[in-house]
Amino acid sequence: MSEEFIGRGWAFPLRTDATGGIALVSREREVEEAIRLIIGTSPGERPMRPEFGCRIHDYVFASADGTTASAIAAEVKSALRRWEPRIDVDDVVVSFDARDAAVLYIDIRYSIRQTNDRRNLVFPFYVIPGGD
Numbered sequence: 001m002s003e004e005f006i007g008r009g010w011a012f013p014l015r016t017d018a019t020g021g022i023a024l025v026s027r028e029r030e031v032e033e034a035i036r037l038i039i040g041t042s043p044g045e046r047p048m049r050p051e052f053g054c055r056i057h058d059y060v061f062a063s064a065d066g067t068t069a070s071a072i073a074a075e076v077k078s079a080l081r082r083w084e085p086r087i088d089v090d091d092v093v094v095s096f097d098a099r100d101a102a103v104l105y106i107d108i109r110y111s112i113r114q115t116n117d118r119r120n121l122v123f124p125f126y127v128i129p130g131g132d
Helices: 029-039 055-061 066-083
Strands: 007-010 024-026 087-096 103-112 117-126
Touching: 029 066, 029 087, 029 117, 055 066, 066 087, 066 103
Parallel strands: none
Antiparallel strands: 007 024, 087 103, 103 117
């Protein structure tokens, strides 16, 4: 795998390594952490890059139903296609937790472009259920 293409960067969340320096990640782990960073950042959260992120946070107070799941999947696809050029998004599937109605699982299926290495990442998302 080409190290130059995939890259190397700071671990996220920011942490130290065994020597006390800033922990670095590389290769597939760097891509995975970049995906988590994109999804976990709400647009407007970064002052110097206000458009960066994913709009799934707009759905925190939405009902946990098929409409919300479809909207979240569309937002994730759009954000990753825009902000992560090292991958091709193959599919995003949103499913519901059988025991907790406030938990949705975002299953991102992607391929690393340089190597065509197929991977997936499951990102939990929590909604705040309305009191009926």
